[in-house]
Amino acid sequence: MTMKIHIPLGLLAASLLVASAFPAAADETALPAPDGLTEATAAASCWEVAQLDPDAPSGDYWIATPELGSAEQFYCDQETDGGGWVLVAHGRERWSESILGSGTPAQVRENITGPAAFSPRQLSGEIIDGLVGGGRIDELADGVRLVRATNAQGTAWQDVRFRFASPRDGWTWHFDNAQRIGSYSFDGAAGSGGSTSNFGSGDGTGRVRTITGSAEGWAMGFGYGRNVTGSPDGASYLWASANGGRYARPFTQVFLRPQILSENVYDALPAGGTEAETGVSVTEGFALPQSWGVAGLGAGPSTREGSNEVSTFTESGDAVFVGGNFTTVQRSAGGQGAADQSYLAAFHRDSGEWISSFRPTFDNQVKALAALPGGRIAAGGFFSEVNGEPHEGLVVLDAATGEIDAAFTGRLINYLSGGVASVRTLDVQDGWLYAAGSFTHAASDGGGQAYTRSAARFDVTTGDPDAWNPELNGTVMSIDASARGDRVYAAGFFSQSQGRPADKAAAISTTDESLAAWPVVFSNRAGGRTGYQQAVLEVGDRVWLGGSEHSLMSYDRDTLDMLSANITLPGGDFQAIASDGQAVYAGCHCFGMSYSGATAWPSIGTAWTDAEAIYASGAWSAATGERLASFNGSFNARAGAGAWALFVDSAGTLWQGGDLRYSVRDGYVNQWSGGFVRHRASDVTAPSTPEGFQARAASDGVSLSWDASTDDRGVSGYQVLRTDRVVATVEDTHADLPAAPAGTVYAVRAVDDAGNRSASTVPVAAEAAPDPEPDPEPDPAPEPDPDPDPEPSALIAAGATWATFWSTDEVAEGWAGTEFDDSAWLTGAAPIGWGTGDIATLLDRALDPSPITSYHRAAFEVPDGSSSVHLAVRSDDGVVVYIDGTEVLRDNLDAGTVTAGTRANQNVGSSSAPGNIVELDVPDLAAGGHTVAVEVHSNYRSAVSHSFEMTVSAP
Template sequence: MLSDTAPRRLRPRAAALTSLAVLVALLIPAGPAAAEDPALPSPDGLTEATAAASCWEIAQLAPDAPSGVYWIATPAMGAAERFFCDQETDGGGWVLVGRGREGWSESILGAGTPAQVRDTVTGTAAFAPRQLSGELIDQLNDDRPIGELADGIRLVRATNAAGTAWQDTTFQLSSPRDEWTWQFDNEQRVASYRIDGVQRTGGTTSSFGSGNGLSRVRTVTGSTEGWAMGFGYGSEIRGSTAATSFLWSKNTTTGYARPFTQVFLRPKLMSADVFSAIPDEGTPATTGPAVAQAFAEQQTWGVAGLGAGPSTLEGSNEVSAFAESGGRVLVGGNFTTVQRSAGGTGAETQSYLAAFDRDTGTWDPAFRPVFDNQVKALAALPDGRIAVGGYFSTVNGESHPGLVVLDATTGEVDASFTGALLNFLSGGVPVVRSLDVQDDWLYVGGSFTHAAGGGTQVYARAATRLSITTGVPDAWNPEFNGTVMSIDASAQGDRAYAAGYFSQSRGRAADKAAALSTSDETLVPWAVLFSNRSDNRQGYQQAVLEVGDRVWLGGSEHSLVSYRRDTMSVASSNITLAGGDFQAIASDGEAVYAGCHCFGSNYEGATAWPTVGTGWTGVDAVYGSGAWSATTGEYLPSFNGVFNTRAGAGAWALFVDSRGTLWQGGDFSYSTRAGFARQWSGGFVRHAASDTTSPSTPGGLTATAGADDVTLTWSASTDDRGVTAYEVLRADRVVASVTGTTLTLPAAPEGTRYAVRAVDAADNRSASTPATTAAEPEPAAPTLIDAGSTWSYLWTTQATPAGWNAPAFDDAAWATGAAPLGWGTGDIATTLDTSLSPRPVTSYHRHDVELTDPLPAALRLTVRADDGVVVYVNGTEVLRQNLDAGPVTPTTFANTAVPAARAIAEPVVADVPASAFVAGTNTIAVEVHSNYRTAASHSFEMTVTLP
């Protein structure tokens, strides 16, 4: 919104400029080069070809340009896209990145498409929020720190229900902010802000301003706000739920109204400052981050219902565990049915454990084990078996308290595995919370006191390991004094890690987490970082996992910390607010995924709760789970899906299958697929591995200059998932995106450089071709005898005169006619009489060519062979086609019947050397022979050129 009347005047201008931009883009698929080159189009933003680096650049080059839709491109974007630019407020140059009333997405994915953001910028049709993705917003700023934008973030908010009055607010951040986030309900510190021209300082993005009226910006999102995020006012401003009201509140008596708001940024980028010439070697390949896709895969089946799990136990949710075996992923938890939709389509009773196809998510009805209570842990064993742990007592009608091994295909109990657990505490019920396999051992963590198997019983409090073959327990006994919630045996084989509620291991201090030798239970010194001890809480740790050279530990309160494996010192730390504890960790080796009942912000570098302080280094949205770099510990904000949960439990199980797909389990009820398609997701959600493979480099780029244009051609690229487009670069940027392998651009100055690169559906870009310049087309070869020339010819039943092919022969009595001569093809210019009887087999043709010294090195003869020909130069044979060797006569038949179409399409070409010619008059003589007298066609034409 630009002024009080902006809603009425912005929409027509946007529509007009959009139509103009589309029309020009279709007519002129060209583009600008470096702004400093005056011979190329200036970046006015009116076409894809003349995209500007920012709305600001357009305003500088054309101060009178109206507000509307323009093409913008930065190096970080790769190719141009259209955006709405406010060119009137405060000098113009503002790009619209989002608009809406209540219910804004806090995900980095934003909401909707760029077209939806730019094409409906105001009015009641714009109330449903549409927001650019954080990635695209960062690219609009050429991936420069968002916090360094001189003009900060601009909000244009309606101040009355009718939408006839508007307020302009800008604010700058003092907290570190490299990348964009839509999560504002947090402790990002506001350095200064200006509301309706009044400058002030202080506050955080969750709430800043003065008073409790219109001079406040409040993004706090809770029950008072109907859990609908927006850029609200203070408690004194009330709205309504009316569909036409520009001020929304969950009811008419609640304050904190959410107004219709537009969000603008003003990157002040100029083409000359951000673009550089195509390097000689071309541009490098680029790929996206190695992290699972934030959008969910299509959900074909899910689970539902709550079973017999302890209702008071935090984490007794639909899904608590995953494992893979035989191309299927087994899903364990506290569910009672499997079904296809929220309404119960195809519902089947199957409690606590079910199998789903790894690739499609389809339920496997052949796997039907029967448990009497919930499953909390799964681990795949060799030979198609699966270890299952949990709260159950019986499996398939047999007594197996807390632990059982099944055939992963049939669900039958593996009787050869004799391992069992006992608990002489807590009512005598053993519970398994975690399983892991390493070397020949099944590691078990939970609440129990002894392990048994194969006639052996050992003391093993809260953790043990059993033979994966027989189940016989080992003497290894960490002897924890509290429940183990998570156990992880290092891939290096030397350690096992545990996390839980314990404080001792074998009488030694082990504060909620322990790293133990797998040979003798020696404790590795580990000073666990606790976020809540200053709040007089003991806390607990819920999940532990070693990934590479780091050990990741998550738990209360709201902490996820990585430790260096060699020293067990803190390498990275995270606290989530508002939210809950971390409770599951998994990794694909590139990224570490952690689940939590946290639905707010992740503070990188924070170490304390409930106050994170000011020492954190970054804050981004987190919703139920997040991702971190396995090597650096850095938070990866691009993994930030859009979900609904049944009760706010979040992700309690995480698993990366053998194809790299991430499975999240908990109390998920809905998820969001690509294109912002909402779907039911019963208990679990799947996320495909991101495509991080770029296409191959296009080959053989040539640029050929015409009188008024340049034509580019190249060979196709390949990609494991398909090439979607080719981006054509000219001078310093992409000027067109096409699906084919050729493009014609308007002429450019001599020496202009071109390159082409391929793009796939994941926006991975290939390395481009090396830079090339346009070459002038080779001049056409001089023609001595043109197509369609007039020839002397003889078509007769009489004997052929002697010496007919010699230069001295007098052909004055012969007929003359334009080529092609003959019959049977649509292009015949001179028809030979086929009524002659008997019909001749052979026609004869003569033409003279004048040459001067110095003679050319050769002449190129191109002749139609329909069916056979002999060509002479000055009486000497120089070419024969489809006629046998030796003398030929008027009745010699060609040895091949050549269809006329092929004779035309595939003429015979021969380069005859200079030695065959003389300075002066040279005679070209040709005899054409049919394959049989009643041939369907007989035709002749020849051209003679310099090769």
């Protein structure tokens, strides 16, 4: 079984507590009531706590629902209207509008008011949906509650409540939109109507205004009307930009009151155990750490729309190629490591590191890329010269060297539009390279010249053009050759194909250029609007088409009838589409909401079925067309162009490019992105079910144990279930629980960092521990013990002091050798790193970007009479060990050159890292002094653990 679950990594990590800390139940004849005071007695809601104890004070309580998966602490207001309100956010100005939110449960509950709480901390939409038990937000009986400061001193407060009148299934943090408000109240004064962007009455404190523009300093918040003023003072509870000070953004707390009782949401554990549960197959919303980016503008942007830093991607070998209008590659916004490289650059697929050996030159923008057989790539764009040679709009390069492939002689000619041929889009299928844009003819040295207006195809090896000619009478912006081989789809500014109507989109036969009838739906053609289309892609049984007036539609592959519709508001045309087969990603210069079911703009009406936030790009189910709201990144765009290029590489990583400057990575860390951003493929593989599960009863409790599970990215912990729910989350493979009534059943399941849960063990009741076996009778005449083996001599003992290099700078050459001076390195006792419970020397995780690799050195003496040493090193996640500068051991890293950016092949979970020891005997070492050096590599920058310890011993 696969289903959507709600356990973000931050929530899971915060709940990895020691089960034995739970107190035994006072009454062992019954399980304790869900009072929310411990993890084992977590309530299903703050409201349940209030029903159990009406006098319970406000504060932090343990809350758990089946959708949350395990318990976490949240702040509950137990005083207002009978209590039961859970705090989901607080802040003043610059709230995140992404479903990712801006904080963990711990951060939200840590400071609930005062200046320390002014910087917004918001739970993610996934956690909030879990708190409401998977129910609809628009069906919450008490709606949404805002507690807002009404003066600058924070001594007066206002209580606002509102309910949605339009569909609102899951939570969203985007409020400046057309979602309709039903009823509302301000300190009890009732009203109705308006939208979440602006509702209430008057221009004072009786209004909630989330409109975010220049008057509000572009800072999202739950603002007042124009007559309420504030200041940018850091201590003021009423914030406003220095520009007039109107429309104050007050410090605001957001509460919900889900009325959930445990008895109504928890079912007894199935006799066969719970089934495995995994997340949705869509890339992660957080961006991957950025090691390199691009910057500068070359031949634009004033000449043509879309002339942004990045316009296109493709992959060949282990490199991803980035094309666009940039002039440099660099490591940071400040220009660290900047190198001149215009319009086309290559980066390692997995690490994102720049490949400096690929250095072709272009005189203008690269707009399209495609990988060709034989380690080559095709590039199209506005250029006329490549590597100093004339190549107008199209060229084929060696993907390793950047040299021009002389065997491919295909070229384009334009006898219109000033005689300049340009290519906007490329695709490869069935031995053909398809090129489209603005031109009239295709030619080659061996194939002659063919009339192929706006779209052509070439033999991928020779470049000879084919006679295939759809003859489109306008610029083509996107082309997609179907994997089925029968059609080519085109989108752009054309209106005819071979004189036949082809209204901005066409499905063209690959054999005879015939057209399939395509009733394209346009959102607005009033006043002579053309409704041009800019992106098209066939995925499975659907054809996706995106374009102007902010539309993204999918059509049935066979009939070309519309299956799904999306309109963004306030605006932003769709301009790029990509897919991994499970999800469809679409890029746009839209920074508001995507309304599913809407087909018209600018008035989207009321028939739409769903509204989800979108910022530069969004994701949809390839099978159903449903919006996948969990992919909702947080970015800053230089000029509001958004995502003009999308690409899913062979590892499942989504690359999106445009004028993106900054992005948010895991941990809510803001980073410079430099034109493009990468998103890791989501982990949708559940860990293996724990084996060897045992439940043993004793007079003072129940002891549970099991064998470790495995997972493709590492197990993060185990959830212990009792009767009907999770009562403990632990890192180790055992847990001790309080005594419980006879017949109480227990099970355990494994969880990974992504929140995927294994199937649980079969539930079992605790058994009494077996009586110990009696001691055997002593042997009356025992044989004498043989001479014991000599104890090994510890040359480097556990907990020894090591010199460590941990920095964003490159490690110095020769660092592993005997003569290297490591006196400037950090020194500290092992284990060194983070994420495991035995760390003695903690490495600084605040470095930006966080390094992949740490380096360690120590000296040891081989005693006289020894000829070998025994090494035992922790591998978390991968290691290379050197003795006197010579490599002697490597684990979880590929063969070949290793750099600071090389990632380990697999993640090692924090619970299993201390026991993940690799051992080796090194022979023929001379007596005397030696140096051992170790480099430790993580599987990814935000690894939960990165730890090192090593012992060296001799017989």
